[in-house]
Amino acid sequence: MSQAAESDLVERLLDGEHRALARVITKIESRAPGYRDIVSELYAHTGDASVVGITGSPGAGKSTLVDKLAKFYRDRGETVGVIAVDPSSPFTGGAVLGDRIRMASNIGDMDVFFRSMSARGQLGGLSTATADAVKALDAFGKDRIIIETVGAGQNEVDIVKTADTVVVLVQPGSGDDVQMLKAGILEIGDMFVVNKADMSGASRTVAELKEMIHLRDDPRANLDMGHHGIDGFEAANGTESDEADEATDEETWMPQVVETIATTGEGIDTFVETLDDHYEFLERTGELDEKAKQRAAEEIRQLLQGDIGALLEAELESQGGIDSFAEAIAARETDPYAVTEEILAPLRECLDETDD
Numbered sequence: 001m002s003q004a005a006e007s008d009l010v011e012r013l014l015d016g017e018h019r020a021l022a023r024v025i026t027k028i029e030s031r032a033p034g035y036r037d038i039v040s041e042l043y044a045h046t047g048d049a050s051v052v053g054i055t056g057s058p059g060a061g062k063s064t065l066v067d068k069l070a071k072f073y074r075d076r077g078e079t080v081g082v083i084a085v086d087p088s089s090p091f092t093g094g095a096v097l098g099d100r101i102r103m104a105s106n107i108g109d110m111d112v113f114f115r116s117m118s119a120r121g122q123l124g125g126l127s128t129a130t131a132d133a134v135k136a137l138d139a140f141g142k143d144r145i146i147i148e149t150v151g152a153g154q155n156e157v158d159i160v161k162t163a164d165t166v167v168v169l170v171q172p173g174s175g176d177d178v179q180m181l182k183a184g185i186l187e188i189g190d191m192f193v194v195n196k197a198d199m200s201g202a203s204r205t206v207a208e209l210k211e212m213i214h215l216r217d218d219p220r221a222n223l224d225m226g227h228h229g230i231d232g233f234e235a236a237n238g239t240e241s242d243e244a245d246e247a248t249d250e251e252t253w254m255p256q257v258v259e260t261i262a263t264t265g266e267g268i269d270t271f272v273e274t275l276d277d278h279y280e281f282l283e284r285t286g287e288l289d290e291k292a293k294q295r296a297a298e299e300i301r302q303l304l305q306g307d308i309g310a311l312l313e314a315e316l317e318s319q320g321g322i323d324s325f326a327e328a329i330a331a332r333e334t335d336p337y338a339v340t341e342e343i344l345a346p347l348r349e350c351l352d353e354t355d356d
Contacts, residue, residue: 003034003037006034006037006038006041007041009023009024009038010024010038010041010042013042013136013139013140014042014045014139014140016140016141018110018113021113021136021137021140022115024038024042024136025115025117025133025136028129028132028133028136029117029129029133031129035132039132039135039136042135042136042139043135043139045138045139046135046138046139047138047292048138048141048143049081049134049137049138049142049143049144049145050143050144050145050164050165050279051134051138051145051146051147051162051163051164051165052069052144052145052146052147052163052164052165052167052275053146053147053149053159053160053161053162053163053165053166053167054066054146054147054148054149054160054167054169055148055149055157055159055160055166055167055168055169056168056169056170056171056193057169057170057171058150059171060169060170060171060195060196061169061171061195061196061262061263062148062149062150062169063084063148064195064262064263065169065193065195065260065262065268065271066082066084066146066148067262068262068265068268069146069268069271069272070082070112070144070146072268072269072272073143073144073272074109074111074112078143078144079111079112079141079142079143079144080111080112080113080142080143080144080145080146081112081113081115081134081137081140081142081144081145081146082112082113082114082115082145082146082148083115083116083117083130083133083134083137083145083146083147083148084114084115084116084117084148084149084150085116085117085118085126085130085147085148085149085150085159086116086117086118086149086150113137113140113142115133117129117130117133126158126159127158127159127161127162127302128299128302128303128306130147130159130162131162131295131299134147134162147159147160147162147163157188160188161188161295161298162295164278164279164282164288164291165190165191165275165278165279165282166188166189166190166191167189167190167191167192167193167275168186168188168189168191168192168193169192169193169195170192170193170194170195170205170209171194171195171196171199171205172194172195172196172197172199172200172201172202172204172205173199173200173201173202173204173205186212186213186216187216189255190253190255190278191255191256191257191258191274191275191278192209192213192255192256192257192258193257193258193259193260193271194206194209194257194258194259194260195259195260195261195262196261196262196263197259197260197261197266197267198261202259206257206259209257210257213254213255213257216255251281251284251285253278253281253287256274256277256278258270258271258274311347312343312344312347315343315346315347316343319342319343325339
């Protein structure tokens with residue numbers, strides 16, 4: 001596609017043409033030639049949408065909850081973009097259709113733009129592609145953007161970091177889910193939703209989540225302080241510090257636990273109210289801008305890593321390919337460190353010349 005055609009596509013997207021938006025996201029997802037120029041042109045038109053990332057283990061009801069959330073926003077007169085990411089199917093090359101059928105409440109509504117994105121064997125770059133797709137929806141003028149991921153592993157964690165608010169869905173009575181949260185995803189959750197709250201075990205799951213959040217925000221609460229507790233320990237040992245006083249002066253967000261029954265829509269109003277509260281908190285405290293800076297820094301790192309990796313792969317091929325180096329290492333003629341230095345040498349020379 002020529003530069004003129006790319007600019008025309010961008011203009012059509014900015015004019016509100018859904019077909020242009022779909023084509024742009026396709027280019028972003030497939031990393032088609034010229035996609036970077038398109039994203040660069042769109043960048044100046046972004047920054048107005050609020051972005052919610054929803055993750056959690058399969059079967060927790062994410063698609064149904066996203067459907068009801070999108071409908072709630074539409075009933076308020078807001079436009080919605082949904083990106084459903086399936087990082088768990090690198091072999092099939094597509095998202096699971098069955099999950100998407102449950103987005104039934106908004107079928108035919110042109111102000112709800114839905115798009116599935118799949119890994120297609122490129123898990124490492126999927127978070128960057130998702131971030132770029134969010135920019136396209138933002139520039140298009142969507143008020144609310146929802147990112148839904150299938151699963152809750154490290155790749156999904158990277159993806160939902162694109163969001164202003166991260167929501168973790170948990171199914172009632174599933175001890176495995178709660179244990180999984182302890183493995184790391186608890187740290188990124190701004191909000192936890194116990195969906196299917198009419199199931200047995202819901203109240204216990206809510207209690208477990210609240211306890212985990214308490215331990216996360218106050219690690220000392222996990223210590224065995226006997227009958228003194230934390231306050232008693234500090235008072236007895238004279239360890240109440242100025243740092244503790246300073247910490248209370250800073251406004252912090254305590255992750256909320258909300259119960260919903262997505263199939264009936266019960267609890268969705270409380271869910272949205274909590275989302276709004278978190279966004280207002282981010283705006284009020286300046287954390288919204290801070291998150292944007294952190295995302296920008298991470299994007300730079302990922303792009304540099306990807307581009308430098310591609311340059312090094314090309315240099316590797318020009319020097320005979322990785323197989324020849326591997327054979328030499330296996331024959332003890334050289335070693336991995338020496339090979340790495342040999343491949344990096346031209347790049348180092350170029351950088352040194354630039355510095356001079």
